[in-house]
Amino acid sequence: MNITAVIMAGGRGERFWPKSRNASPKQFLSLTKDGETMIQKTVKRLMPIVKAEDVYIVTNAAYTELVREQLPDIPEENILAEPCARNTAPCIAFAAAVIGRKYEDAVMLVLPSDHLIGYEDIYINTLKKAVRAAENGKNLVTIGITPEYPETGYGYINFGAEKGDVYEVERFVEKPDLPTAKKYLASGKYLWNSGMFVWKVSSIMANLRELMPDIYEGALRIGEAFGTPGFTEVLAKEFSAFRSESVDFGIMEKADNIYTIPGSFGWDDVGSWLAVERINETDDDHNFINGDVVTVDTKRTTVCGGKRLVAAIGTRDLIIVDTDDVLLVCSKNNTQDVKKVIAQLKEQNRTELI
Amino acid sequence: MNITAVIMAGGRGERFWPKSRNASPKQFLSLTKDGETMIQKTVKRLMPIVKAEDVYIVTNAAYTELVREQLPDIPEENILAEPCARNTAPCIAFAAAVIGRKYEDAVMLVLPSDHLIGYEDIYINTLKKAVRAAENGKNLVTIGITPEYPETGYGYINFGAEKGDVYEVERFVEKPDLPTAKKYLASGKYLWNSGMFVWKVSSIMANLRELMPDIYEGALRIGEAFGTPGFTEVLAKEFSAFRSESVDFGIMEKADNIYTIPGSFGWDDVGSWLAVERINETDDDHNFINGDVVTVDTKRTTVCGGKRLVAAIGTRDLIIVDTDDVLLVCSKNNTQDVKKVIAQLKEQNRTELI
Numbered sequence: 001m002n003i004t005a006v007i008m009a010g011g012r013g014e015r016f017w018p019k020s021r022n023a024s025p026k027q028f029l030s031l032t033k034d035g036e037t038m039i040q041k042t043v044k045r046l047m048p049i050v051k052a053e054d055v056y057i058v059t060n061a062a063y064t065e066l067v068r069e070q071l072p073d074i075p076e077e078n079i080l081a082e083p084c085a086r087n088t089a090p091c092i093a094f095a096a097a098v099i100g101r102k103y104e105d106a107v108m109l110v111l112p113s114d115h116l117i118g119y120e121d122i123y124i125n126t127l128k129k130a131v132r133a134a135e136n137g138k139n140l141v142t143i144g145i146t147p148e149y150p151e152t153g154y155g156y157i158n159f160g161a162e163k164g165d166v167y168e169v170e171r172f173v174e175k176p177d178l179p180t181a182k183k184y185l186a187s188g189k190y191l192w193n194s195g196m197f198v199w200k201v202s203s204i205m206a207n208l209r210e211l212m213p214d215i216y217e218g219a220l221r222i223g224e225a226f227g228t229p230g231f232t233e234v235l236a237k238e239f240s241a242f243r244s245e246s247v248d249f250g251i252m253e254k255a256d257n258i259y260t261i262p263g264s265f266g267w268d269d270v271g272s273w274l275a276v277e278r279i280n281e282t283d284d285d286h287n288f289i290n291g292d293v294v295t296v297d298t299k300r301t302t303v304c305g306g307k308r309l310v311a312a313i314g315t316r317d318l319i320i321v322d323t324d325d326v327l328l329v330c331s332k333n334n335t336q337d338v339k340k341v342i343a344q345l346k347e348q349n350r351t352e353l354i
Numbered sequence: 355m356n357i358t359a360v361i362m363a364g365g366r367g368e369r370f371w372p373k374s375r376n377a378s379p380k381q382f383l384s385l386t387k388d389g390e391t392m393i394q395k396t397v398k399r400l401m402p403i404v405k406a407e408d409v410y411i412v413t414n415a416a417y418t419e420l421v422r423e424q425l426p427d428i429p430e431e432n433i434l435a436e437p438c439a440r441n442t443a444p445c446i447a448f449a450a451a452v453i454g455r456k457y458e459d460a461v462m463l464v465l466p467s468d469h470l471i472g473y474e475d476i477y478i479n480t481l482k483k484a485v486r487a488a489e490n491g492k493n494l495v496t497i498g499i500t501p502e503y504p505e506t507g508y509g510y511i512n513f514g515a516e517k518g519d520v521y522e523v524e525r526f527v528e529k530p531d532l533p534t535a536k537k538y539l540a541s542g543k544y545l546w547n548s549g550m551f552v553w554k555v556s557s558i559m560a561n562l563r564e565l566m567p568d569i570y571e572g573a574l575r576i577g578e579a580f581g582t583p584g585f586t587e588v589l590a591k592e593f594s595a596f597r598s599e600s601v602d603f604g605i606m607e608k609a610d611n612i613y614t615i616p617g618s619f620g621w622d623d624v625g626s627w628l629a630v631e632r633i634n635e636t637d638d639d640h641n642f643i644n645g646d647v648v649t650v651d652t653k654r655t656t657v658c659g660g661k662r663l664v665a666a667i668g669t670r671d672l673i674i675v676d677t678d679d680v681l682l683v684c685s686k687n688n689t690q691d692v693k694k695v696i697a698q699l700k701e702q703n704r705t706e707l708i
Binding site: 018294296297308309310311312313314315316318320322324325326327328329330331333334337338340341344345350353 | 372648650651662663664665666667668669670672674676678679680681682683684685687688691692694695698699704707
């Protein structure tokens, strides 16, 4: 069976402001010294098991040009432009319907566009196992990440009995508080929900038909119009009529016969500026320094320089990001507060800066 | 007797890099929100006792244009351009010789160009007392500052018996270590050496003749040439031949009949970026914020913004200075290390940045 990949690339990525902006969200940025963007890495690491012609990028209409520029090997018709943001369930239904027009059936790898993978061989082997399970009648398969610490920012997957390479999913749970996260970790029965899914087009469509029939019907109409002159109009009408819903809530938490494969391949969701020091090499003082930077007595500092010289003196646990029109200086304890700055700028109508 | 002022404005002010540069040192910067530069404030506060035509600015030849721009009321011929830096003794001798050509005798106030005064009325009253003492036969008078804490970065003046408004100086001492500074403070007999002097032209010339005869002779030749077509040539020859020497070491530590007046007028030498929060109003979280700045959970932070937005999030005890080509992020514990950055840039021949 053909293996296709659906890369979800509609996200906004506010947490990497001021590098990420409305016009260029995180998945289109390079946060590593090699200069490759997150989405380029995402597609490249799939090449051992997916052909470029079978890679689909679902993104906001505003970003199709960025996708074309950064991924010139992806066929134009595989860039699926959402006219508006409707979370992951409509996104996946749209892609499944389009793929359903090309192949009678196919395996779909559904993957975020803005995560990093440290061990790509292990990652590919994990995906292969998931593909085999999906091909062999397992309804829906999700990749769970073996937790390293009691993270409270992710949802968890509670798994049960082993069935060959996969485990039965008992339930999906929302982001826990710290005591609960610690309990999950201690139990040995919970994985992080990474948002990576593997299933057959026929399986996800059957589940959509049962659990989200409105979206299923709309997606079918979009799929029928795909490749015809009326497509843009049909897409605009049907997609904007979708309610905004995650596939986790709409499908995974309700469907039966759900499986997970524990993955342990150096996954990183690159969720805030703190990730930069994790995903890059740091110096002896635990600094990550990129750009034209002079340091004196600087420790545990991340500097993403821009066009100007940055002098960091005596700094500790600090993130410095220089861009042409905005400079960010942020304590590592406050990386989530970047959103508050964006909120202030929105209130002030300074849209050119966000 | 006429009162003249000699403003020493040749300094480099590395400690305010990157705002201060070779091309625009500290005395020509505004570090307060009112936009006035240090040298403009210095001249303005003298206006109650000195006429603009009697204010002399001794500066490096590179800065005469800046002086003209910032002090348009000072006569062109009162801008004394040193062809090279030779510390304060040659600077003062040059000015004394020039003033000696205009007035048979006059009182000279010798003042740094880059300090701030909080209580200008008290300052003027203190200077008036010094002027009276100098006119009434006191050889050399210096303004001492009543210390507020055991500062190790200043020289001290040990004073003795009271003589009317002034006190006899026992000796000048170099910058002490901390235990010594504490002893000085506890003794009640030491003042900070502020580098402000008051004397008659005839007095300082007599002392120069006795204690620094080479500089005295050279200064006389410069004074004789002043206003003649050959002046520039004479100045270049004589001034560059001077040895570099401070008036403290060359005169004050050796002369007899030296007096001091304790001053308590909110003096601040504005010696590093730390001064900015002292000399400006701060907000309830002890931040000084100037420019286009957004803050979230920011405390004890100084931000001198430039043309771009600065976002400071969760910062503590930090100094952020944004300029067109350099950004400084410096812990308040490390303000002296700005010089190390400049040293690194010098080594790299990046003279455009220093």
